[in-house]
Amino acid sequence: MVYTIPSVTFLLCIFQMLYPELILNETAMAIANLVLIISFQNRAVRRDYLTMVGNKESFYDNLTLRNAGKQEFQPILLSLRQYDIVSQNYGNQKGNEILYL
Numbered sequence: 001m002v003y004t005i006p007s008v009t010f011l012l013c014i015f016q017m018l019y020p021e022l023i024l025n026e027t028a029m030a031i032a033n034l035v036l037i038i039s040f041q042n043r044a045v046r047r048d049y050l051t052m053v054g055n056k057e058s059f060y061d062n063l064t065l066r067n068a069g070k071q072e073f074q075p076i077l078l079s080l081r082q083y084d085i086v087s088q089n090y091g092n093q094k095g096n097e098i099l100y101l
Helices: 002-018 025-045 056-068 082-092 094-101
Strands: none
Touching: 002 025, 082 094
8 A cells, every 4th residue: 555655646746735614634634644644554553662683574474585595594482481471580671682692
């Protein structure tokens, strides 16, 4: 949808020139805001809020792209079981700092 903004804006400008008695400023702003919200929501769904690292869906997409491009790679998977002990012993701030690494 982000790529359609220029064409929609152009059509709205043409419409505004043909019918100057109608004011479409609010309509254009509403469409632009809707497109921006949808694009930001789509990005937010694919990332972890705390670490900003991609989630499982983005991981699979990345694997697919690398396989399609015939790139060599080696995924490393970590399991963080009982990670709450780190936050309990050292505090949430230190626990978050470890996740950022």
